[in-house]
Amino acid sequence: MPIHYEQDAEHVVLITIDRPEARNAADMEHFKALREAWERFADDDQAWVAIITGVGEAFFAGADLKTYVPEITKFQKEIAEKGLTEVNGYRLDDGTKAVLRAAKTHGQC
Secondary structure, three states: OOEEEEEOOOOEEEEEEOOHHHOOOEOHHHHHHHHHHHHHHHHOOOOOEEEEEEOOOOOOOOEOHHHHHHHHHHHHHHHHHHOOOEEOOEEOOHHHHHOOOOOOOOOOO
16 A cells, blocks of 8 residues: 555544655555545544654655656546546546645634
């Protein structure tokens, strides 16, 4: 599994990016899995705090451009041609939602 999601009894979630061979850079699969982890966290009233970390020496190196750019380009073309918003659970906004654009908050700061 490229993204690990673990919740303890103290309402703390640990999200771990597990792709050390690429310095934890994300391709489409990892962006999708990270978006799903954040959605899971947002939907769980018993998850209060999320800590995100990476396996190996790097925390997160962003997008793995060598793989992500060709993947997202092909995917974007398929989405446009078929008039879809999602294919096999993948969405065009996975990368955006994977990097905290929709984080939940409790109360006001």
